[in-house]
Amino acid sequence: MRFCLPYGGSRSEQPPTNAPALAAHGVTVRYPGAARAALEGLDWVAPCGARVALVGPNGAGKSTLLKAIAGLLPVAAGSLLVFGAPVGAFRHRVAYLAQRGELDWHFPISVRRLVLTGRYPHLGWLRWPTRADWRRADEALERLQLLDLAERQIGELSGGQQQRALLARALAQEADLLLLDEPLNAVDAATREVVSAVLRDLQRQGRTVIVATHDLDRLQADFDDALFLMDGRVVARGVSAVGERVHHELLGNHRVAVAA
Template identity: 60%
Template structure:
C-alpha cells in the first residue's frame, strides 16, 4: 500500500505540454510588500537546459521556489507539464542553496541522498533494497562513494553541493530546479556537475539552473533568461542567449 505525502499525486503530464510554462508571474515574500518577482514569463520545452542569470537578489531563487511551490503566487500562473505546481511532486526535484540545510544534524551522506527516494515511498514505508541501490549509483556517479558514511557536516562545500545534486538525481525527476549549483565550488566539483548536466540533457530531462556566472553558459545550457530586480531584462551585449525561452 502506498500513502503519498500529498493527495494530489501522480497526475499524468498533458500530452504535448512544455516542461514549464510561467505566465506573468508575480511573487511577494510572506510578511513583506515588495514584489520579489514581477510579470516574469518563461517557456521551457521538454529536454531543455535553461540558465536563470542575474545578480544576487535578481529573483532567480524566487522563481525556482515558486515553481517548487515553496512560495505562494501573487499573480500569474505556473504550469508544469500542463499541471499546476504540486500536482506531481515526484516529477520535480529542487536543489536548495547549501545554507538552507542543518549540516550539523547527525546523518550520513548516504542517508541524505536516500531522502531523495522518500517522495516515492510516502508515509510508513522504509527505503527498499532498490531505493538503496539507486542512491548508491548516483553517489558513485558524483564521485562520493568513499565519503558515503561521513556525517554531512564533515564534507567540504563542493562535496556538500555534489551530495545535494546526488539527492536530486536519486529522485529520478523529469524537471530539475537547481539553485546556484556551481556557486563557490572547487574545479573537480564543477567538472563533475557540468558532466551530470550534459548527461541529463541527453536523457531528455529538463534542467533550470540559477547562476550569476556568465562564463561557459553556451557550453552548459541551451538557453538563458536574464533577470534583474525581479524582472526579465535584455541580455548584456554579446551575452549568450541560445534558444528563446522568454515570452
C-alpha cells in the same frame, strides 16, 4: 496495487503528453509580508529537455522563481504550470537544490542516507526504503564520485562534496525537472567538472534543468536558453542576448568604477 500514501495528498502519475516542462503566464511572486513583488509579470515557456540559465545580480528574482516553481513560495498572480499541471501536482518529478546554507549539516546523518531522502517522494508515508531505493542512492553517489564518502557524517564533507551530495539526491529522486540554485557557488574545480558532466547526462536523458548561476564563462557551453533577470523582471532572453547583456553590465560597472 502497491500500498501508497503520498505526501501532500493526491499524486498524479503521468503528466499530460506534449506539455512543456514549465509554462509561466504573467507570474508575480511576493514574499509573505513584503509590499514589493520579487518577481513580476513573468511570461516564459521552457520545453522538456531544455537547459536554462537564470542570470542576474543578487536580489534580481532568480531564487524567487526557482522557489515558486518548487512550491516553496505561492504565486500571487498569473499561472505557473509544471508539466501542464499546477505546482504541487507532480512533486516527485521536481527536485530543488537549495543553496547549501539551508540544511543543518551538523545533523547526525550519513551521506548515503541524505541521498536516500531523494527516494522519499516515491515512498510516501509508512513505507520503508527498499533494497532498490538504496541501490538507486548508491548509483547516484557513484555518479557524483562520492561512494567512498557514503558513510561519512554530512558535515565532514567539503563544500563542493556537499553540493555533489545534493545533486546526487536529485538524481536518486529521478526527477524530470531539476531546479538548481547556484550549484557552482564557491566549489572546487573537480566538482565543477562532475556537475557539468552530470548536467549534460541529464539533458541527454531528456530532463529539464533550470540553474540560477553567476558562472558566466560556461553560459554558451552548458546552456541552450537563458533569462537575464533584474529587479524581478526579465530584461534579456536567449544565451547570446544574455551574454551581450552581461558584457554590457560588466562594462557599465567598470566605467562607473573608473569614474569613481
